[in-house]
Amino acid sequence: MADDDSPVGIVDRVVGQRLRQLQRTTGLPVVFGGATRPRRDGSRLRIGHLRGTLGDSLRDLEVGRGRGLGGSALLTGTVCRVDDYASTRAITHDFDHHVVREERMTSVVAVPVAVGGAVGAVVYGAVRAPHRIGDVVLDRVAAFGAALEREIAALLPPPARPRRSSETRARTALAELADLARSAADPELRHRLARIVAELGGADPAAPRPALAPRELDVLGLVALGRTNAEVADAMGLSQETVKAYLRSAMRRLDVRNRTAAVHAARERGLL
Structure with a gap:
């Protein structure tokens, strides 16, 4: 106890x-x-x-x-x-x-x-x-x-804030720089910032960032664990057709053709 x-x-x-x-x-x-x-x-x-x-x-x-x-x-x-x-x-x-x-x-x-x-x-x-x-x-x-x-x-007392590694800090700084590149009003400045982000290994700031709905993420999370559509439907209390609809929507947003590719793309984008 x-x-x-x-x-x-x-x-x-x-x-x-x-x-x-x-x-x-x-x-x-x-x-x-x-x-x-x-x-x-x-x-x-x-x-x-x-x-x-x-x-x-x-x-x-x-x-x-x-x-x-x-x-x-x-x-x-x-x-x-x-x-x-x-x-x-x-x-x-x-x-x-x-x-x-x-x-x-x-x-x-x-x-x-x-x-x-x-x-x-x-x-x-x-x-x-x-x-x-x-x-x-x-x-x-x-x-x-x-x-x-x-x-x-x-x-509960608030958890101690973990110290970020240098790699984490670098990724965060690169993401912030990419956000600046997207929001810069001056086209020349926007282009220069985007070039710097690309040279540092970041994603193209001009590329759209797909956002998934919470239920789409829930479905992909279970698919990532190896669950079939029927098992996902059972676990989430949904019909199989609803699960398929969420998967189709997620695949469309992520620009992929199947559920496995959707899981991979969501992981690459840090969504899962």
């Missing part, structure tokens, strides 16, 4: 205190969650707080990155939902004994809680009935996660 005054202890305590609120605002019969803890093999979520469960089989369960639904949220940093936990192919089934056989859950949502730039906690909501968690409830769960992030940020 983490010291209550440690950052992990504070995060875990707030999660436990707010689960009743999550249950009340969403109407979900089952809610649970906990804080993540650093391990040598990567951060792990430990589920320490339960409401509406049939037993204690989930208590103190540790969830690794990419394992089960919570592990997907921990890995991607995005809200993940499945309509039928037992049959979905979008997640691993390490915890079926606890989730399906012991607790008889069907539709489940996992919400990552960002703390200091990383996933510091995950909260879940679930039903046992043969119907999916709808979009209205999903929006409320996401709003709860955002409110939780703000509350935790107010309780």
